[in-house]
Every structure is written in structure tokens, then in C-alpha cells.
Amino acid sequence: MNFCNLKGMLKVKDLDIATGGTKVVLINEKDARALDIHHMDRVEVNKGKKTITAIVDIAESAKAVPAGKIGLFEEVLEALKVKNNDVVCISNAPKPESLTHIKNKLDGKELTYEETACLVKDIVDEKLSMIELTSYVAANYTLGMTRQETLFLTKAMINTGNVLKHKTKIVADLHSIGGVPGNRTTMIVIPIIISAGITIPKTSSRAITSPAGTADTMEVFCPVSVPMSKVKSLLNTVGGFILWGGSINLAPADEKIIRVESPLSIDPEGQMLASILAKKASVGATHLIMELPVGKDVKLKNLKEAHHLKEEFEYLCKQLGIKINVLVTNSEEPIGNGIGPVLEAIDVLKVLQNFKDAPQDLRCKSLEMAGILFELVGKTKNGNGRELAKQILDSGQAYKTFLKMVKAQGGPIPDIKKLKPGKHSFDVLSTKTGRIKDIDNKAIAKIARIAGAPKDKHSGIYLYKHMGDKITKGEKLFTIYANSNIKLNYAKQANKQLTSYII
Template sequence: MRLRLRRMGVDTYQESVVYMHRNCVVCRSEGFEAQSRIVVEGNGRRIVATLNVVTDDWISMDSAGLSEAGWRRLNAPEGTWLRFSHPAPAESASDLRAKVYGQTLDVGQYERLLRDAIAGRLADIELAAFVTACAGDRLGLEENIALTRAMINVGERLQWPRTPVLDKHCVGGLPGNRTTPIVVAIVAAAGYLIPKTSSRAITSPAGTADTMETLAPVELGLAAMRRVVEREGGCIVWGGAVGLSPADDVLIRVERPLDFDSDAQLTASVLSKKVAAGATHVVLDLPVGPTAKVRSAETAASLGRLLSAVAQALGLVVDIHLSDGRQPVGRGVGPALEALDVLKVLRNAADAPQDLRERALELAGRVLDFVPGADGRSGSQRARALLESGAAERKFIAICEAQGGFRQPSAAPHRTVFAAPSDGVVAAIDNRRLSRLAKLAGAPRAPAAGLEIHVRLDQRVGAGEPLLTLHAQTSGELAYANEYLAQHSDIVKLGAAS
């Protein structure tokens, strides 16, 4: 029994969804029900999709629709005859149940789970159960190592003709902390390899890949990524396009709406991507602050120990760096606004955000300290010289051109300034609510959306002086963000001026 393919034009993020009328011959004969997992075959290709049952007549009895994600994966023209069947039970079903009930899994079991996840044999609701079962303190060190090894084993792994291969990663949670493009430019300008794969936003208003995409293409395949690195020494590409850790991309898809990622998942995610990209030495930045992802020094120390232990088991050299996470870094929060900050730092502009500049120099210096220079200068001294001489900017533009061409970030047409209601001193800035505000304004979906923050902790401000400027692509999104800001006006908290 067959139905004709119809493109529904429905965005279901990355989940493949198939739509059928409840009374169509396939639904009735096969006994398919809402949320059933179904094999869809057509045009010589095969995918597994989740069924949504249609009760109205907006889809005909002889048609089946696919969401945009399913349409891309099946890659068949509209009108193609499709066949449907029940999928075989996922090989890892027993492993998933075992993890949910608190049992310890080995590398082989994790590999089965992850291969089924990549192949689409597990529904998002099952993946959500897996992510939740791995959260908190449910994974010990050996199991965390097993999960990380499995994530490496089910993806590609790059090798480079020379070592060391350097990298830097921040665990996130700090708005505007876009140091990676600056660090990559400095380290590549110093003549070292730094093949950087980055994520899109999970719970933040922008990931490094989102910001970089406003400056140059980031969806490069493995061959293209290799060409860029061989030509320029470094790259900044979206990890999801190169497939180095495809299981991580699937898990991120589930973590995003859940709005959390556990230490175990974070460790496996970060380190699997570093090893897969061929890195040998990595600086790991952990911002610590009351509204950052890492809330306390004790939590940071625990996470640092876990990252170091798993890295050591994988043969990876890491330097754990604890940084100040009490407030945003730079002025922009959102892809294009963060990109503008990056460009100002690289260009040594007079109005470049100095906190972003100094933080990037510190991290670049620590990366360069992995490979001491012959002239006796510290990594920090070499990093500063490369930035101030313009070498880092030239290398960054060269990397952008090698990835497909440099472009200027766009600007949002709608803006609102939020001013200080009274004289005072900036006593606190809520990173989590600030991120939420930027997302409500449209970031990262609308690259130019987000916000600018005009003040820093302990800064004196007068009544009427700007604290924040919201940027939005549409007036509706701006109104939505303004409403949230009106309800949470203490995102930037003012104390009494002394």
C-alpha cells in the first residue's frame, strides 16, 4: 500500500515527522497510531519518522506529508510514491531501559544506543529519557569515560600531519562570551594548528557557530574543513556539518527544549568533539558566577576534576581555567551583535569591549603556553603582540575567505533602549534572565536580534542613562521582549550610590 509524498512546510526542528489522515488505507491497515515510529521509503531512500495523525481534511486520503526535517532526509520529489512499514525494535531498547532503571552501561551498550539515535531508530521522547537518566550524579567516572569513548567511536575522527593540535572550549552559560574567533585567529597567526568545531546555541542566545555564521559560512564538510585548516592553520565551523560527533548533535537536539545539560553529558560532548577533531591540547574555560552555568567554585572544581580525569583517559592534555562568570562579556548578546564585538577586538578599535579583549588574550596565551616559543616570551605576550600587530585580524579574514567568504553582520531594524530609573551603582546582572531576554527578542533564530548591555558591575549610572538596548527583527518580537523586561526590570540591579 502506497501514498503520495506531500511537503508540509512544517518546521519540527530536526525531528522527522510524517502526517497521515486517520482514515487513510495505510493508517487503518497497518494499525498506525499517533506517535508511532514508521519506516518511510521512497526514491531509493529510507527514513524513520514519528507519525502525527490528521483528523481534518487538509491532507487527502492518498497522501502522506513530511515535515521539513523528514523532507530533507528522504530527499524525494513531491508526488513520489511512498511505502510504509513498522520498524524493527531498536537493538538498544534493552540498554535504554537498563539506563533508565539506574544500571551501569559499558562502551558497547552506549555505542548501540548512539548508533540507533543517529539512525533515527529512537524517538525524541526516548532520547529525552536517556538524557534525563544520565543527568545529575547518575554516571560514575568509568561510565562517563565509556560514554565519551562511544561518542567518539560512532563518528568520524580527524588526524593531522603535525602536532600539537591546539583547541579551546568554554562550557558556556555566560552571555556574549565570544572569545573563540579571537583565540583561533591568534593561535593560527602564531603558526599552530587549531581546527575548531563549534556548536549552535543549546540554551543560549548564540553559539559560536551562530555568531561565526554571520561572518562566514560554517556548514563545511570534512574535506572542506581539512582544506581550510591545511591552508590557514585554523577554522571555525559548525560541528554538526562535519559529522565528527553526530551522536552529540542528536543529544543536543533533545537537550535544547529541555533547557539543561548535565556534567556527564557536557563532559562527553566537549571531549568527544575535541578528540574527534584531532586535538591534542585543549584549554577548557569554566566561567563561575551565581547566574552562570557553573554557580560556585566547588561546582567548578568538581566539573574540572571530571573533565581532567576523562581527558586523561582519552590521552588528551587539558588546562582547566576558571574565569569570572558574574556578568556578560562584551556588549552584544546575539549572533550579529557578538560578531561586531569580535571584529572590533580584532581590529584594535578604540571602542572595542576591553573585557572581551583581555579575556580572549588570556585564553589565547594559555593555549600558546602549550608550545613555548624559542624567544622566551610567555604565551600571553605572544598573543598580545599578534593581536596588536594586526596579524590576528589578517588571519581571521583569511580563514573567513577560505571558508567561503567574509561578510559583514546584519543589523536589526527595531530597537528599544531601557534606561536606569534612578541614580545608582550596578550591583548585579542576571546572566540567565539576560539570555532569556535576548532569546525573546529573536536570537539566535534571527541573527541580528538580541541586546546590547551598556554597563558593567560596580559602574555608577545616572537616572535616564541606558542600561540595555534591545534589537529585534520584527516589532512583535520587540514587544514580547519589552514585556518580559518590564516584568524583570532587575535583570540589571542597581544599588544605592554611595
Template structure:
């Protein structure tokens, strides 16, 4: 059959297309959503079959494949290809046992994760695994087995350094671009900090999306390692490194279902960090009314699980519990967040102080991983590196090495369409809903439209008069602005009250 590229993005799922009147489809007894094996030029992939009735999509003598699948086969349009029914994944019996609520062992998880990494699971089977693991919560030994299996499913980097540091936040806080400040500070101190970050899936911007405003983030693996060896750090997209590939597939199911169970979160984060060659990790767990973690007991329980698995895998872990009551910084969206980062690096008097302080404290904790630094001295060292301009110089060097995008942070190019959301009455800002602010920024177009997002003018505890601007929404397209406007009418994300209603939070910094 002739291979045909079908220009459909199926998001981490290989999909094949056959016409209903195709002789092969009729002869082989294929069914829609069954798993098939596609071979072309010595390469083979597994794909989920879709059946079409329109010859303009796939002809009777053609085998269509989705964008992801076509890229993996690495052959031109029209190349000869074959298709056959795929054998069921060997790990299916283990999957059924987990669906029944049974506890799985090390080999069970290795089998399941390898089949996931090899794309032998359909979206239905992936969903069954994610939901079953969430419903009958994985015990800590199972989380360790799952993490170990996810590490083994892909590449594992070795930097040939005794100390390789990393920092990660469990997410859920808009504008929290501390990584883009921590990396240049810590790299300027001299520690190796190869930061591979993700793109946004359900948030208004991931670290990779914001860094892409400043520099190229899709780096070939060899170029990434070269930059790290030369500058002691990088800020790149992790999709090119093949680190814990099963995690990327699982995330494609977890995020649409809004499932973020503790066990899967621990396995996802630690597998990526260990596969990236990290020896020391600072983990940020924000707590707040609209954060992923809502209370200190919940945060402490999650911390213990992280620490148990990290200790079993010989990763030095420092967990910090931080303030997650509101967004960090002012900007929510790639360009706005990049502006905030550069303001802090430039020591601009208008730089958001909460972003600066949190970044300094996280950088200080990482610097204290060095045997030459006494505990408690890291913050002052980090502050000196930032204040002296050494962090800015290191960031500029990393940006230049990755490919400078010539971003003008003093006059950022924002979406020309604006909407101002104002205080309905006088009082004090007593609540900011992280989830709603993030949703409004996404409806405005972020992160796909980099210039879109939300620019916060007021934070918790600020005194406002009736009609004061709480935040501005930036969009580039009328439809996006209208979607965002409707969301602000339903719920602005802000609560106005009296000073004694501002929620307190106990953090470890």
C-alpha cells in the same frame, strides 16, 4: 505509495505521516507515535509515525515525511516509497536498566548510542535516557564509556599533525565570543586550529551564528579541510562534519528540558573535540551567580571529571576557571557580537576590554601547548600577534576563504526598533543576570534575526545616575520589541546597589 514532503521542521526527529483512512495504515495495525521504517530508492530511515485526518496534508495513497527525513532519503516528491513497522531498538533492555538506576557497562552504552545515532529512538525514549542519566548521575567510568561510544558513532578526523588545538567554553555567558579571536591569534602563531562550532539553541547566538555575519559557515567537509591546511584554522558550523552525531540528537532533548548534567556535558564536549581530531584542548568553565556553574567547589568537581575522561582518551586538557558574573563584551546577538570581535581585532580604542583580555589569556594558554613556548609566555606572544595586526590579517584570510559577507563593523546594520532600559535610581551596578539578558535578546529576535539583540552600556561596578541607559534592545519587528519590553518590565536583569555589594569571584587567570 507516493512519497510526499511535508514542510514541517521536526528538529532532529524523523517523522512520517499517514492518513487515518489509508489502506496500509489500517492493514498493518500502525499506531500513532510508533516507529516505522521508510524505504525509497535503496535508502531507508526510521521515523516516528503521526496520523492525520486532512487529505491536504497527506492523501490516502501518500506517505508524508518531515523536512529532515525527506532530505535524508534524497529522492524527489512523488517518488515510490514503502513503509513498515520497525523492529524495536536492540538497546532497549539496557535503557530500561538505566531507568531503574543500574550502572551500565561499555557495551551497553555503545548499543544505546549507536541506536540514537541511527535514529532508532523516539523522542520519548531519548527523553527517558536523558532523564534517567541525570537522575541517577553517571559515575566517571560511565561518563568515559558514554564519551567513547559517542566518538565511535560518527566520523573521526585525522589532520596528520602532532599538535591540533581547540578551545571550548561550557556556555551560559552571553556575548562570550572569544573563539572568534582565539582562532586567528593561534592560527597566526602557526598551530592547527580547526574550530567547528554550534548554532544557538537556547542562547541569543552561537559562535557559528556570529561568524555567519562575517562569512559562510556551512562548508563542505573537503572545503573545510582545505581552508585549515592553507590558513591553519577555520570557524565553521559543525553540522556538516558528522562528528559525534548522537550528541546532536541528545541535545535536541536536553535543551528544551533544560537538563545539562555534568556527565552528559563532559561526554558531549569531549566527544566532539576528539572526533574533530584535537590533541590539545583549553576548556573554559565560567563561574558566577547566574552562570551554569555557581561556585568554586562545583567548578573543581566538574574539572576533575573532565580531566579523568580526557586522560582516559589521551587528550591533553587544560581547564581554566573564569569570571562568569556578567556577559563578556557589550553585544548580545549575532551582529552586535560580530561588531565587538572586529573592534578587538582592529585594536579599536572602543573595543570591549574584557573580551580582549579573556581572549588573549585563552589564546596564550593554547600557544603554550607548543613545545617551543615556556609556560607563562603565551599571553605576551598572543598580545603581540593581536597588537601587530597579524590576527586581523589571519581572520581576514579565513573570512575570504570561507566566503566574505562584507560586514561593515563600524556601521553595523542593527534592528531599527529600539528600547532603552534605564537605571531606576543612582548607585553602582552590583549584578547582571546572564540568563535574563540572554532571554531579552532572544525575545528581541536573536539569533534568527541577526540584527536583533542587546547592546550593554553598563557593566559590573559602573557608577550610574538615575535615568542612565543600562542597555539598548534592538529589534526588527514590533512584536519582538514588545515581547522584549515586557521581559524588561518583569526584570531588567540589572541590580543597582552600593559598591560593597558587587560580587567577588576567584578565577585562575
């Protein structure tokens, strides 16, 4: 029934609040009773030719939303292009078909491609409430996903977003499943690969539980969100880019699923596989290097877990037509010295500019990965890739390409002297003489986040010692940086409670 013919005409009240994704409207309880609308019901809100579906919340007082008005959050205002006191029409909306598929998954049934595609479309169109989407994510976490379900989810995520088309036959890409603080190899590998004439459109994520993601660190230099219209220009003029994946509508369901996973700190295997590979297929990747870090403080604890995941990636990539090389790496400690966007950006510039004090672990790992990618795409014979990567880095060509990329993405010429960590700092000193036996990745990451990273790009940790290094009593292990004394004190307290270094 369409209430426009009855009592479904309401005036807009701009609530000046965003929900962060889900479309929500607020209706006074008197209007809700008159229209037989209940909390969490769905309604269609119409203005002219524009109609959206939203979840209903009920206002129990006129102070929030008076009778005769409908409170609209920013997402709804933007979608309908309406303003305060405009008149809109509301009517009951049916429940999405995908709710049946979510219930089937909760009951342990395997979803078909059609069911998965329906569900992903509703996720992208924001027809599901956070509770409903969380139920789907939780079901995948507790019950798992079959290979077929993972493949179906991957394909559905690809088909609901943009897909980049390329003139070149070979399009390279690389990815690490993460968990290692620092490890900013991508920002060094990409300019090396582009310098050799290979297209590499890299979409990266922002940090969820780490002190920085590649997108967070790249943003220190230039914007990582650009309109889709500019993407082709970046590919044509530079040969690649480093952008935040959420900005160009590639596999858009992914960002919405991540929003649910993040507060729960869960990352179901099937969803992780689909998330990564949907984005790789969406950028048009034909050749992919996948890093699986293994260590006691990262996602994969042992080689058995890594080999299982390796087989899953290889199976899915075969189905998607992507040639993949999976690298299982030992990741018992952070890579590089800086932990946090600005501090990691300093490391990247030092490696690209061949500074003598550049972190050698970051340099060596970047050269290894670039070399393997050269060999995978057939640029060099097996065993010769690293040497080509080294020549490009040592010659300064990789740095020139990086500057070109930064400029094309709208950033100024990087100046390492202007990259300053947080104004408040605290040195953590060794309490004894010896050799560094262990570094806890999780502890280092937690302290850096408590200090303010990645939201405050200048906060984080700078490491002076790595595993195997000698240390004397009173010597600096690391420095904590923050932009407020309050956060610095919180980080100092966390450091006392955590064992970040074992000597």
C-alpha cells in the same frame, strides 16, 4: 512479514513538512487496520535498493492521507529519493535493541560500552522516536552517569562520526561551558593562535538558551556550515576555522541529543562532558583549554561545583589522550558590550582592529586565554604566553588571519560600518546616581532573546556600564535593539519585570 506480497504497496503523498529529525510516515487508518499497524509502530519503507525505518502516525481522515497512500515527511522523501505518487513498499520493523538499554538505564543499571554504542548508533541512524530519546536523556538527568558511562558515551559518539586527521603533531582547541552573555573570546583567540603557526580547528555550537553562540556570531561574517570536503582545504590554507559542529558530522549524536535537551532546558553533567569532549577528540585535538565560568547567574554557582567538574574533565581527557588546562573564571557579569550576534561581532572587530573603544574586558580575557594556550602547547615558556599573544594582536597579524579565515569560509571582507543593530531601539536609563554593584547575566540574556536574538542577528543589547562603573541618574545603562516594534515592546516589558542592574 513483508507486506509487499500482500497489501503493503502504497503511493507516496508528499506532505511538504519536515519533522526536524525523526523519520515519520502517515498512514490512513483503513490501511493501518488492514496491515495490523498501530500508532508509534515502526515500519520499513522500501523503494528499490533504499530502505529506511520510520515511526508510524495514523491519519483518521482521507483529507490528511487517503487510503492507498502513505504520507511522507521531508526526511523520508530525501532518504528514499522518492516523489509524489511513487509507489513504495512497507513492512513491519522490529523495535531497536537500544530500547532495552534505555529501560535498563531507567531502572538504574549502569550501561556497558557495547550497550552505549548500540544506543548511540540508533540515535545517529534516527531509529528512536523523540519520546524514546527523551527517556534516555531524562534518565541521565535524574539518575546521573558514572565516570565509565560518560567515557563510554564519549567514545561511542566519536566512533559514529567523522574524525579529522592532521599532519601536525600538535592540534590546539579551547572551549567554555558557557552561561556568560557576550564572552566572544574564541573569535579573537583562534586567529591569534593560527598566526603563531598552530593548527586549531574550532567547531562551535549555536545558542540554545543564550542570545548568541560562537557559531551564530561567526555567521555574521561568513558561512559556518561547509561540506566535509572543504574542511581539509581550510586546514591547509588557513590553519584552522570556526564552524558549526553540526555541519561536518563530528559526533553527530550530539546535535540530536541537544534537540531533546533544549526544550526541557536540561544539560545532564555526563552528557555535557561527553558532548564537549567527543567533539574535541573528533577534531583531533591534542591540547585543550577548558573554561569553567563561576557565578551566581551561570551554570556553575560556586568553586566546589567548578572543582568537581574540573576533576571530571581532567580524568576523561587523560583517558582520551588530550592534554588539558582547566581555567576556573569569575563570571559575575557579561564580557564585552554587545549581546546578540551582530553586536558581539562589532566587539570582536574592534578588538581585532585595536580600536580605542574596544571592550577591554574582552580584549584582556582573550589575551589571557591565548597566552595560556601558547604555554600549554609549548610555544612559549610559562609566564610568556600573554606577551606573545599581545604582540600578535597589536601588530594586526591576528586581524589579517581573521580576514583570511572569513574569506576561506566564503565571506566578504568585514566592514564594521555595515554592521548595524536592529532598527528599533530603547534606552534603559539609570534611576539614581551611584556605582554599578551587580549585573544579572540571566536577566540580560533573557531581555536580549525576547528582543529577537539570536534568530534575528541584529537584535540584542548594547551595554554602556559594567560592574564598578560610576553612573549618574538619567545616564544610559544599556540599549535594547530589535527589528520589530512588537518584540521591542516585549523586551521593554521584560526589562520592567527583571532586575538587570543593581546600583
